[in-house]
Amino acid sequence: MKTDHLVIGSGIAGLTYAIKMAERFPERSITIITKGEKEESNTRYAQGGVAVVLNNDRDSFNNHVEDTLKAGDGICNRNVVEMVVKEGPPRLEELITWGTRFDRNPRGKLELGREGGHSENRIVHHKDITGYEIERSLLNRVKQLSNISLLDHHFAIDLITEHHFMNCLPESIHCYGAYVLDQQSDSIITILAVTTLLATGGIGRVYGHTTNPCVATGDGIAMAYRAKARVTDMEFVQFHPTVFYERKDGKSFLISEAVRGYGARLRNRKGERFMFNYDERGELASRDIVSMGIDRELKKSGEECVYLDCTHLPEDDFRSHFPNIYSECIHRHIDPARDWIPVLPASHYLCGGIEVDTEGRTTVGNLYACGECSRTGLHGANRLASNSLLEALVYAHNIFKSHSELIPVNPGLSHAIPDWNDKGTEVPKEHVVIEHNRKKLQALMRDYVGIVRSDKRLELAGKNLENIYEEVESLYRESKVSTALCELRNMVNIAHLIICQSRGRTENRGGFYNMDNIGKDKTPQGDKISVKPRKHECAKSGITFVLTE
Template sequence: MFKTNYLVIGSGVAGLTFAVKIAEQFKNKTITIVTKANEDESNTKYAQGGVAVVLDAKEDSFQKHINDTLLAGDGLCNEAVVEMVIKEGPKRLKELIDWGANFDSNAQGKLDLGKEGGHSEYRVVHHKDITGYEIERALLQRVHQLPNVTLLTHHFAIDLITEHHLKISNTHNLCCYGAYVLDQKKGKVKTIKADTTVLASGGIGRVYGHTTNPIIATGDGIAMAYRAKAQIKDMEFIQFHPTALYDTKEESSFLISEAVRGFGAYLRNKEGYRFMLDYDNRAELASRDIVSQGIDNELKKSGNTHVFLDCTHLDIKNFKSHFPNIYKKCLTHHINIEKDWIPVVPASHYLCGGIVVDNKGRTSISNLYACGECSRTGLHGANRLASNSLLEALVYAHNIYKHLVKNPPKSTQNIIPEWNDKGTIIPKEHVLIQHNLKQLQALMRDYAGIVRSNNRLTKVIERLDLIYSEVDELYRESKVNTALCELRNMINISHLIISQSRQRKENRGGYYNIDNEANTASVNT
């Protein structure tokens, strides 16, 4: 067992921003960051688009950004939260720049602002098409300069420590005392006792298999919080990115940024028809839910596996300058965008719900905070506006920091039991884990994907219960390993998505159920 003042689970923009701020404020306090892969492996690293911030006072305004966010969220955003996050944006961006993050400038030396789907103005600050990578680089560089921060790579958080582990019968005022963490290289479970725990563990994309997320995005933080009895909400609102590169050979889908459509690319079906004009007057620049559902409908009508993104009419020299990595990636797939269309298909991209937090990042469990994609702040509502996610992570990491400066946590005197795995064995084969993982991902794609139905949601529960029973038995009998824990978490996440989907009786934003069409018509009129 070891003790730390602040335990941060996750090393993306949310976790690193909080760690930097709290470490610089309290140089006599210890901050421990645990991350299950390399230190820079996170959803942040793969964010291509940028940070949506209002900087052009002549053309843009806070109110315009607020209105765009509310429109994308389809009536389910918390308006006070939207206003707070957007007005904080310029300050948080300035901090990033002061910390060494570089963003593209135009010929006048000002920040080069991009425009993405759902935005009414040019307001997206970016670094080429690898904005997240650049932010991650700057934050990690800052973290490594702080002597009171310990960053534990290849450490997998298994479970949060609450009264349940202390054998205290308290179901009303739950408190978090840290976490059990698996040192993946040594195969040992560490007990980390913390005064404050911050979940910044990212998204859930791997639940669907076909995703723009990295392989680490298995919903670990949300699943841990769920098992600890924290409040979880809006899990039905999965955002599918409309334009992931179609490739049957690669499991992780390469993202063709929203900004490419903002740059002027057209979506076409196999016959060359520009179909998005039939679905929304904003065409390719409609919000992601509308574009994804439009593509899904085209594929269902035609029986085709993908549609195309046409960039052949664009200024290729400028395209290469703005999107060098996308251009190179296409070339590796023998796609020359100067003359070839890019085959694309929607892929699981972002979760709009998650662990419920207030505007200070507090969960329903004392001493447990959450920020980034694993949290549900009320900013996104039923559908996230493009490039609002990095902004949200920066703002809420700052809000948690501000709250803890004014309300420092007290050290707990409770005795935390060590991890107990007596009677368990090392599993001799992993075929059961891999088989159930593939089955789970296929079920979620087919039964709880972009377009759902009551019938499919009912049937998938029966199949999910069978997988759960088999994996639960394996978990109780085995010494823990990362693959088994991830599968356990993904089953929890799938259950939450399905159960909360079944509770929703009208279609909003990223959630669409064919049996709710009549209800939706009456709601929206």
């Protein structure tokens, strides 16, 4: 299959870019692939909203910039922050033009909420299902554009680069598309593209207990890593402080930060409001501080959760603002008007990822990245609430602009790209090996590479991961590929990056905290933390290449 522009992922980043390209260039073909249902993405589960400066009487671009820099704890790129913040209003207007419905006050103006880390009300939202509403409007727009093909249940296995038709590593690497598994026919197709955009979302499933959907297995970052793209800041994993605590294993349920912005209070089992012991902003401190505050309370008390108290809030207003959170709590036998909601932190958002410039370009030619899988410099060491949807909108627009002004030329389309070769492999007889290693990996990351880390735990994590890696790579070489096996392989790559870059950082910043770093020399700001080279086999071709970073 040939297409002008290949988009991997169907969240806000990929869909926004695809719509803009299709509208501007009706003669070009845009192909979107997504491994699950087209609606399934991290965007869909974004409860809070889009952070945009609209109330110029009280708010300003500078206020939003300073809030972002403070949350990012000195690791943000100020130029990027200023660019993203100032681009917010026009990008929001485009969403509204495409049919996204945001909540408005009785006067018809957009209703602005407030979340942790923000100094003013600037969160544009749709109830507590903002992401779901944005996804709905974007997919409706995609259906109206005849030059967009959206292929669901198509899983990207690997990016096509020179590795697949050269016996040595070239000085510069380019992307020519991807090998893709059609999950319904169980066949592997080669999609050739002039440009490829990775918009594959986050990595939450690496930790198991997460706010992310099942599709968030870090596929885009892992593929880019194997293609030798630069991947940085992977140590900065943001944990959402308030996820419904389920005593039995069940689907995680996020209690939006907007609930604390609305006035909910965090309490320990004794009923004490403890967050003011850790930050003068109390419950409205940024996510890293609230998560670490909860973690310390739990370690001191030995309890399994803390509580979010909404009982003092007007019941009717709470139900109106947070209808889905309210109904989900009731379904789990918790009445927010009368009961404290049991919560604890869970993995939520990755602040690092595939390094890109302001036009979304990676270090691999003709390969772009946007959304949570990318590292733009906006978030630094910790993401400010509701900046992620804003970032996706702005960078999707920037990538579109770069394609409008100069369409990249892909020299590789003149080469004979080999088909996927799985000769000598067979369907695994036992899938228990995949599930067993997945659970081992998730337990390893939760226990050793969680909110609070240590040198010893990171060392042990690296040693344990090596065993999982060897077993998974052996299985990959011998087996016909499946989504479950490729996801596991990607998760192992992601875990490797997080562990190695965590071991390289000697300074606690934002969402990264190593208990052994206190008193150590600081990691110079802007330093790239190197990752131990690792060998991978590419596309069943037998060619082995070494990865760095």
